[in-house]
Amino acid sequence: MVAGLKDKLPRYGRDLAIDASDLPAYANGQRYLSKNGPERERYSDPDASWGHRSAVSTRKGGGFYGYRLHAAVCTATDLPVAWRVATGREHETLSVAPLIDTAKRRGAMVATAALDKGYDNNRVYAELAERDCLPLIPLRQTTAVKNGEHLPPSCQHGTWTFAGSDRKRGAAKWRCPTGECAPASTWRKASRLHPLVPRETERWKSAYRKRASVEREFGRLKNQWGLKPLRVRGLDRVRLHADLTILIKLACVLTRARAATATRPRQRNGNARRPSRRASTPTRPEVRQR
Ligand SMILES: [Zn+2]
Numbered sequence: 001m002v003a004g005l006k007d008k009l010p011r012y013g014r015d016l017a018i019d020a021s022d023l024p025a026y027a028n029g030q031r032y033l034s035k036n037g038p039e040r041e042r043y044s045d046p047d048a049s050w051g052h053r054s055a056v057s058t059r060k061g062g063g064f065y066g067y068r069l070h071a072a073v074c075t076a077t078d079l080p081v082a083w084r085v086a087t088g089r090e091h092e093t094l095s096v097a098p099l100i101d102t103a104k105r106r107g108a109m110v111a112t113a114a115l116d117k118g119y120d121n122n123r124v125y126a127e128l129a130e131r132d133c134l135p136l137i138p139l140r141q142t143t144a145v146k147n148g149e150h151l152p153p154s155c156q157h158g159t160w161t162f163a164g165s166d167r168k169r170g171a172a173k174w175r176c177p178t179g180e181c182a183p184a185s186t187w188r189k190a191s192r193l194h195p196l197v198p199r200e201t202e203r204w205k206s207a208y209r210k211r212a213s214v215e216r217e218f219g220r221l222k223n224q225w226g227l228k229p230l231r232v233r234g235l236d237r238v239r240l241h242a243d244l245t246i247l248i249k250l251a252c253v254l255t256r257a258r259a260a261t262a263t264r265p266r267q268r269n270g271n272a273r274r275p276s277r278r279a280s281t282p283t284r285p286e287v288r289q290r
Contacts, residue, residue: 001250002081002106008257011076013108015207016133017214018072018099018115020092021222022053022064023085023238026230029065047235051088054118064088066230067238070095072103072113073217075210079253080217080246081108085239093119097127104131112136112197114211125192129170135195136208150193152200155181165196172196225249 005012025048033040048066070092071083082102084095096119103110113128114136128135139145153160153174160174163185171187172194190196197204222228227245232238 004254012074013081014111015075016072016113017075017211019214020068020070021218023067025066045233049087049089072099073214075213078213085242100131162198
């Protein structure tokens with residue numbers, strides 16, 4: 001499926017947005033049967049568990065009982081590339097490496113991953129670096145950040161400017177604004193505080209803005225494709241439900257994409273402005289067959 005989509009949508013799977021979204025269980029997770037009542041002895045969904053969701057924009061934070069769908073969504077096409085269902089309490093950062101590995105196994109040429117600051121920890125940066133994937137993650141206010149250790153280098157001439165990264169070297173180059181310093185530039189090894197795509201750059205900002213595509217996709221899967229509400233219990237069945245929902249959606253998109261390329265030659269014939277040699281391109285019979 002992913003290979004088919006990549007064939008039709010060449011940018012599919014290159015730039016990913018990763019996030020998790022809660023799936024409340026089809027079960028009651030309260031420990032007591034009633035207020036001040038007896039403790040529950042049997043849970044109807046033993047795999048579900050309490051997780052915590054952080055407050056984001058208009059949504060209230062708090063606990064939820066059930067599962068979480070962890071997904072890597074392509075920001076160019078808004079389509080899922082890899083996904084994984086885990087019980088509610090499992091930490092979201094544990095899903096990053098498996099999601100990237102799955103995306104690559106499916107043939108995606110993963111280049112960047114945008115994640116919110118809930119994923120801002122050293123292990124995530126290391127796992128992304130091992131997989132040759134550039135991290136786009138905002139910083140949490142840790143002690144190092146409060147001390148300003150994340151800021152670009154500076155000198156008496158002002159703040160140094162970013163002068164490109166070397167991925168092989170795993171370092172970013174910074175330059176004195178006037179070039180009067182000696183040396184006038186320096187290499188800084190990539191780390192959580194100093195990623196290869198610095199957070200000050202326009203590239204980082206515009207790429208990070210596209211992280212919203214994973215949230216949009218969660219909304220569509222839940223509200224239009226029937227991911228929610230869950231009507232099955234147990235991790236295996238919830239996984240199967242999520243797999244089927246997402247695969248049906250991808251199959252629909254792929255069918256549409258193939259239908260669009262199959263009808264294009266006909267439209268071209270009807271367009272007088274197009275040069276006629278277009279109609280006899282060698283790829284046309286092959287495209288028709290699909
Ligand atoms: Zn200087």
